[in-house]
Amino acid sequence: MIIVDRIENNQIAVCEIDGKTMADIPLSKISKEVHDGDVLIDERGDGTSYTVDVAKTAQRRAEITELFDRIKAKNKKR
Numbered sequence: 001m002i003i004v005d006r007i008e009n010n011q012i013a014v015c016e017i018d019g020k021t022m023a024d025i026p027l028s029k030i031s032k033e034v035h036d037g038d039v040l041i042d043e044r045g046d047g048t049s050y051t052v053d054v055a056k057t058a059q060r061r062a063e064i065t066e067l068f069d070r071i072k073a074k075n076k077k078r
Contacts, residue, residue, distance in 0.1 A: 002040040002050070003060075015040065025050060037061065 002025075003016045013025045013034055027034065031051045034040070039056040043049040 001056070002042065004034055004036055004038045004040065006036055007034070013040075 001018060002023075005014045005016050005022070007013055007027070008024075011027055013027055013030060015023050015025055017023050025040070025047075029048060029050055030040065031043075031049065034052055037057065037060065039053040039060060040050045041053045043051055
């Protein structure tokens with residue numbers, strides 16, 4: 001899975017690849033507007049063209065929100 005960690009200088013998406021390595025992907029290779037936390041799909045499998053996987057991005061955001069809410073609820077009980 002390719003996850004955008006951050007955008008640098010409005011030119012590069014710094015991405016985490018499969019939770020193991022980091023890679024810089026030029027924004028010119030991404031087909032639409034991209035944001036921190038977006039999941040990318042390597043369209044051709046060769047690193048020349050990427051799109052945002054809207055469904056996986058939404059799923060990850062929902063999972064993260066749920067985890068954060070559980071942590072907040074747990075901390076309130078203390």
